[in-house]
Amino acid sequence: MSKTSDFETLVLAHLDAAYNLARWLVRDDTTAEDLVQDAALRAFRYFGSLRGDQARPWLLGIVRNACFTWLEEQRQQPGRVEWDEEVVQAAGVAAAEDAPETGPEAALDGKRTRARVDAAIRSLSPPFREVVVLRELEGLSYGEIAQIAGIPIGTVMSRLARARDVLRTALADAKRED
Numbered sequence: 001m002s003k004t005s006d007f008e009t010l011v012l013a014h015l016d017a018a019y020n021l022a023r024w025l026v027r028d029d030t031t032a033e034d035l036v037q038d039a040a041l042r043a044f045r046y047f048g049s050l051r052g053d054q055a056r057p058w059l060l061g062i063v064r065n066a067c068f069t070w071l072e073e074q075r076q077q078p079g080r081v082e083w084d085e086e087v088v089q090a091a092g093v094a095a096a097e098d099a100p101e102t103g104p105e106a107a108l109d110g111k112r113t114r115a116r117v118d119a120a121i122r123s124l125s126p127p128f129r130e131v132v133v134l135r136e137l138e139g140l141s142y143g144e145i146a147q148i149a150g151i152p153i154g155t156v157m158s159r160l161a162r163a164r165d166v167l168r169t170a171l172a173d174a175k176r177e178d
Contacts, residue, residue: 006047007043007044007047010050010053010055011040011043011044011047011050011055011058011059012040013055014055014056014059014060015036015040017056017059017060017138018036018039018040018059018060018063019032019033019036020133020137020138021060021063021064021067021130021133021134021138022035022036022039022063022066022067024121024122024129024130024133024137025064025067025068025071025126025129025130025133026067026070026071027122031070032067035063035066035067035070036063036066038066039059039062039063039065039066040059042062042066043058043059043062054144054147056140056144057140057144057147057148060134060138060140060148061147061148061149061150064130064148064149067126068126071126116170116171116174116175117167117171119170119174120166120167120170120171120174121133121167123170124163124166124167127149127159128159128162128163128166129163130149130159131145131149131156131159131160131163132160132163132164132167134148134149135156135160142156142157142160
């Protein structure tokens with residue numbers, strides 16, 4: 001097999017997970033697409049450094065680094081704000097539009113719940129959002145998350161526990177407001 005076909009088989013199969021991680025970290029679909037494309041090019045360039053068959057964590061690590069570099073660049077630009085209410089509201093509308101129609105009340109409850117969860121995840125700081133997305137949405141193990149983020153497993157567990165606490169509180173507060 002050639003380098004290209006090996007790359008396609010081992011790495012490109014994980015582009016959806018890469019995009020999902022990037023979208024949650026940078027909170028912008030277009031930017032996420034650009035970052036994943038750049039990360040895929042970097043992954044192809046350094047494909048020879050992949051050891052074993054752990055292509056998914058390897059690619060997600062590259063995407064993660066690209067996202068955090070981009071976030072740092074945005075933070076250094078004057079006038080940039082981390083929280084964007086319009087993004088949160090748009091996400092709530094998008095989540096509401098995707099609800100299955102099982103009945104008016106159930107559909108409305110589902111839309112509200114998805115909007116609350118999405119807004120709560122989006123409100124997490126990037127390190128917390130990262131571990132939640134990788135564990136809860138991508139189903140990665142603590143070890144894989146540690147490898148991707150370049151942190152000890154204990155830190156992964158700690159961040160995940162704190163992120164879950166923040167999410168639990170935010171969702172309970174949002175529920176009371178309804």
